[in-house]
Amino acid sequence: MNQSSYIRPDWTPATVALMVLGFVVFWPLGLAMLAYILYGDRLQDFKREANRKMDAAPFRRWRGEWGRGSCRTRFHETGNTAFDEWRRTELDRLEAERRKLDEMRAEFDRYAAELRRAKDREEFDRFMRERSNRSEDRPADDSQGFYQS
Known part of the structure; x- marks a missing residue:
């Protein structure tokens, strides 16, 4: 996520200006902007969770991914053995392709998480270096402070 974006x-x-403008123009727009400001950081998690639930077993049966037994109940045999065999082969091939894509997505998610962790570590290390440099630049004697007695 680009943290330097304005919105x-x-x-x-x-975002505050858009919220105020939204309330002035049409109050539901302002309310929507307020909700985005307060809960917008949770949208990615919500989307990821919704996608995970849609990939769950109850929804897979419509794509024929529960195995051959339940595929026959959803996609009954036609009586043409060549077609049924071809269809079964294609469904197996598509299922293997979907598993491969799921593995690639999981691998990319791990890679992106590692990049975020490395970036966070680098920013934290830079902060600690700058902080230690500031503390070394300060004079050891605090007699020049405002609170002299």
């Missing part, structure tokens, strides 16, 4: 789920001047 992100946070209290930035752009």
Whole structure:
């Protein structure tokens, strides 16, 4: 996610201005913008969870992914053995392709998480270096402070 964008789920001047403008123009727009500011960071998690639930078993039967036994109940045999065999082969091939794509997606998710972790580590290390440099630049004697007695 690009953290430098102006319209992100946070209290930035752009989002506050859009929220106020939304309330002025048509109050549901302002309310929607307020909801985006407050809960927008959860949209990715919501989308990921919705996709995971849609990939669950109850929805797979419509795609013929429960195995040959239940495929026959959904897609009954036609009586043409050549066609039924070809269809079964194609469904198996598509299922294998879907599994391969799911594995690739999981691998990419792991890769992206590792990149985020490395970026966070680098930012934290830079912060700690800058913090230690600031503390070394300060004079050891605090006699120049405002609170002298």
